[in-house]
Amino acid sequence: xxxxxxxxxxxxxxxxxxxxxxxxxxxxxxxxxxxxxxxxxxxxxxxxxxxxxxxxxxxxxxxxxxxxxxxxxxxxxxxxxxxxxxxxxxxxxxxxxxxxxxxxxxxxxxxxxxxxxxxxxxxxxxxxxxxxxxxxxxxxxxxxxxxxxxxxxxxxxxxxxxxxxxxxxxxxxxxxxxxxxxxxxxxxxxxxxxxxxxxxxxxxxxxxxxxxxxxxxxxxxxxxxxxxxxxxxxxxxxxxxxxxxxxxxxxxxxxxxxxxxxxxxxxxxxxxxxxxxxxxxxxxxxxx
Numbered sequence: 001x002x003x004x005x006x007x008x009x010x011x012x013x014x015x016x017x018x019x020x021x022x023x024x025x026x027x028x029x030x031x032x033x034x035x036x037x038x039x040x041x042x043x044x045x046x047x048x049x050x051x052x053x054x055x056x057x058x059x060x061x062x063x064x065x066x067x068x069x070x071x072x073x074x075x076x077x078x079x080x081x082x083x084x085x086x087x088x089x090x091x092x093x094x095x096x097x098x099x100x101x102x103x104x105x106x107x108x109x110x111x112x113x114x115x116x117x118x119x120x121x122x123x124x125x126x127x128x129x130x131x132x133x134x135x136x137x138x139x140x141x142x143x144x145x146x147x148x149x150x151x152x153x154x155x156x157x158x159x160x161x162x163x164x165x166x167x168x169x170x171x172x173x174x175x176x177x178x179x180x181x182x183x184x185x186x187x188x189x190x191x192x193x194x195x196x197x198x199x200x201x202x203x204x205x206x207x208x209x210x211x212x213x214x215x216x217x218x219x220x221x222x223x224x225x226x227x228x229x230x231x232x233x234x235x236x237x238x239x240x241x242x243x244x245x246x247x248x249x250x251x252x253x254x255x256x257x258x259x260x261x262x263x264x265x266x267x268x269x270x271x272x273x274x275x276x277x278x279x280x281x282x283x284x285x286x287x288x
Contacts, residue, residue, distance in 0.1 A: 019064035019078075027069070030058065034073045037203055044074050048084055050202045052091050057198035061092035089143075090201075097132045098193045099177045102143035102156045103170070109145075113166065114153040118142050120167035125174060137178045139194075150221040151186070158197040160185035163219065189214035 021027065033054055038047045048070060055066030067081045074081075085091045103118040104110075121140055125133050132139040148154045151163035155170055162173060163186040176183050183191050189211040200206055 019068040022058075022065055022069060026058065030054065030069060031073070033202070033204070034069075038073065040203070045076065048074060048076070048081065049088075052081075052085055052088075053198045053202035056091060057195045057202060059095075060195050060198075061095055092139075095132070095136075096194065097137050097139035098195075099137060099157050099174075099191070100139050100141065100159075100194050101174060101177070102141050102146075104144070104146055104148075104152070104154045104156070105142040106145040108149045109153040112152040114142075117153055117155065117165055117167050117170045121170055121174060124171050133178065135178060138174050148222070151219060157183070157185070157191060158194050160188045160191060162186055187219055 022030065034047075034051055037050045037054065038044050041047050051070045051073060052062055052066070055069055056062050059066065062085050064078075067078055067085055070076070071078045071081045086093065101121070103114055103121065105114045105118055118140075122128060125138060125140055127133055127138075127140050130139070130141050143156065146154060146156055146161075148161055148163065151161070153165050155162040155165045155173065157173070157177070162170075165173075173183065177191075185191065189206065189208070192206075192208065192211075206212055
């Protein structure tokens with residue numbers, strides 16, 4: 001006896017209709033920007049990643065319309081564009097907030113408090129991973145390593161660093177974002193919206209006065225290797241062999257002065273931008 005697809009629980013459905021096109025004025029503006037991007041590459045296909053950022057800057061996420069636009073501009077199939085857009089996590093596939101708040105929960109950040117920060121923010125905001133607050137301001141997610149382990153635990157907002165966070169400082173951070181109060185990253189220019197960030201990632205300049213000069217740089221703890229390579233860094237701590245017959249406690253380890261600290265956790269940095277008792281901004285210039 002044959003059974004129908006409905007009886008088997010299979011829904012054949014109707015084929016998805018083609019994505020609608022952008023309105024004429026929007027498409028004309030995006031085409032001009034897209035041609036600017038494509039002209040930077042000897043092979044137009046290489047422009048796909050920045051073009052996906054460009055369409056993301058239009059709607060805050062990569063829509064089917066955006067992928068169709070990229071395919072048209074680069075003479076690709078929508079399947080080829082979709083394969084790329086779904087591979088990279090920086091491309092959002094659904095509406096998201098003005099501020100993408102990512103909590104690093106990779107190994108070091110996790111054990112230094114990242115897991116606790118993420119759980120606290122989920123409860124505080126009332127959202128889960130990848131979800132957005134009702135006011136459309138904040139999308140919360142856990143993220144993989146962002147190469148800032150020397151300032152763990154790290155929170156990122158629109159890919160800008162907020163170092164050495166705690167559950168309390170992270171709560172104040174998202175409260176400031178939702179209230180529209182100015183927020184300054186630990187390293188880098190003052191925050192802008194996710195759409196503005198996406199346009200910069202597409203390769204267009206930050207046109208805010210003074211923003212380029214505020215651009216981020218590596219913090220002091222991140223530059224220890226460079227200083228060692230240049231012969232500029234202070235000597236590392238020396239651990240002497242233990243168990244000698246005349247060993248004294250002070251013989252075991254050379255405790256460095258504050259200037260010698262090799263890690264932000266040897267000398268915790270007061271860098272939480274949203275904590276009134278911790279002034280924002282880096283504590284030293286790059287290379288110092």
